[in-house]
Amino acid sequence: MRSSRSSLSDLGHFSDPSLLILSSLAGEPKHGYAMMADIEQFSGTHLEVGTLYGALARLEKQGWIEPLPMVERRRPYRITGAGRAVLREQLSTMSKVVSTGLQRLAPA
Amino acid sequence: MQQIPKDTSPRSPWKAWTARLIHLYPAYWQERYADEMLAILEERPATLWTFVDMLLSLCDAYLHGNLVSGRVVGMVKQFYSSVATIFGAGLLFCLISSEILTFLTNISRDIPPVGVPTLPIYQPLLLVLNFLSVALVSLVGFCAGSLLLSTGRRAIRTRCMRPFFLSLSGIFCLAIAFITYSLVYNLSSRYIHDHLDFFLPLLLLSKEMLFFLVCIPSVLLSLLLVGVGIRALRAALRLATPGIHLSNLILAAATMISTMLVAYSGIALCFIVYSFSFGPFSNLTQPGERSRAILLLVFDRSGSLLTASMLLASYSLVRAYQARRTFKVQIQ
Numbered sequence A: 001m002r003s004s005r006s007s008l009s010d011l012g013h014f015s016d017p018s019l020l021i022l023s024s025l026a027g028e029p030k031h032g033y034a035m036m037a038d039i040e041q042f043s044g045t046h047l048e049v050g051t052l053y054g055a056l057a058r059l060e061k062q063g064w065i066e067p068l069p070m071v072e073r074r075r076p077y078r079i080t081g082a083g084r085a086v087l088r089e090q091l092s093t094m095s096k097v098v099s100t101g102l103q104r105l106a107p108a
Numbered sequence B: 001m002q003q004i005p006k007d008t009s010p011r012s013p014w015k016a017w018t019a020r021l022i023h024l025y026p027a028y029w030q031e032r033y034a035d036e037m038l039a040i041l042e043e044r045p046a047t048l049w050t051f052v053d054m055l056l057s058l059c060d061a062y063l064h065g066n067l068v069s070g071r072v073v074g075m076v077k078q079f080y081s082s083v084a085t086i087f088g089a090g091l092l093f094c095l096i097s098s099e100i101l102t103f104l105t106n107i108s109r110d111i112p113p114v115g116v117p118t119l120p121i122y123q124p125l126l127l128v129l130n131f132l133s134v135a136l137v138s139l140v141g142f143c144a145g146s147l148l149l150s151t152g153r154r155a156i157r158t159r160c161m162r163p164f165f166l167s168l169s170g171i172f173c174l175a176i177a178f179i180t181y182s183l184v185y186n187l188s189s190r191y192i193h194d195h196l197d198f199f200l201p202l203l204l205l206s207k208e209m210l211f212f213l214v215c216i217p218s219v220l221l222s223l224l225l226v227g228v229g230i231r232a233l234r235a236a237l238r239l240a241t242p243g244i245h246l247s248n249l250i251l252a253a254a255t256m257i258s259t260m261l262v263a264y265s266g267i268a269l270c271f272i273v274y275s276f277s278f279g280p281f282s283n284l285t286q287p288g289e290r291s292r293a294i295l296l297l298v299f300d301r302s303g304s305l306l307t308a309s310m311l312l313a314s315y316s317l318v319r320a321y322q323a324r325r326t327f328k329v330q331i332q
Helices: A008-026 A030-043 A051-060 A081-105 B013-021 B027-045 B048-063 B071-110 B124-158 B162-185 B190-202 B207-240 B246-277 B287-331
Strands: A065-067 A078-081
Touching: A008 A030, A008 A051, A008 A065, A030 A051, A030 B027, A051 A065, A051 A081, A078 A081, A078 B048, B013 B027, B013 B048, B048 B190, B124 B287, B190 B207
Parallel strands: none
Antiparallel strands: A065 A078
16 A cells, blocks of 8 residues: 655665665764665665665655765765654654564464 | 775775776766765775676666756756857867968969969869868867866866876877878878978988888877877766766767858858859850859869758757757756
């Protein structure tokens, strides 16, 4: 079932990397390399450069992240208000899924 | 922002191949992300999967052309750069045209009076060779001007001199190749040949010896240099001006050549009109003689030039229309 509002699932196979990127940027603005290192640290997922920039281009187009001025060939990105709302919605949905799954797994 | 340690592992071949792939991305994508992607690649180890992932991302960039928000800005820049290039070429043509007139004057002076109007088109081969040599110089000049300007500007902005030196070396190679070529085939090298006549006896050489000993190896070398020069110019162009496409340069070159052809044809037609009004052809009174002379002059000589110039001008117009249409679609 698809929601009428734009959500991360609209990004197709880039939705998972996009969720990781938004989660990484929720703390502070980061450039590409710092994002990759952060994502690897908190999720164990190794993002490659192509996937990272494919997802970044989509997130930027949706207005969920915005670029900051470049510093020494590195451009930091910042999550926007819309990006925070989408991330919050996605995480709460995932949280419901997680809690429901855990409840059902628990012995009766 | 946290400091990230650099990749100190030995440089893998995948890193170089992946970096090359970045240069194959669409121009607007390169303009927006290439620097960042290259910076990350320099700092992280690359594997086969990095290469495959980049290859998939490259396909994705071409399939989803509207992804990059800066595309419209890129197109505007591209449009303005094309216009600037064409106007630059036109300005250069104005400067070069005085040189063409000098060639025409020199040629007409050498032609003995034969009872027909002393048109430059009566030595068509020499004129075509001279015209081609001027066109080549103009092309190199127009490429050099726009490219050196943009590479120089970018070199100052990014503090990276590589594109600037690349373009300089490319133009240098083309210039050497042209001089070598003109030495052998006497392409508008009256000045060079005058000096050769003076210096060759001093060096105990004849022109034939010079031809076999120097010119043939020089031409072979110059062909090699042309290849190197074109390659260097292309690389410099890609590095310095991702917004300028080869098609725009071809459009500008075609515009410039067609302008030169139209100008030359105009001069030739003026000579024809003059010769029929005041010159020897004014003695032709019979209608048949006059029409045959007109046909001979217009269709046999300048007619071919006019046809060629009209074809080139049409091509330029079509390309300009296509570029404008694409630009408008992108803006909408």
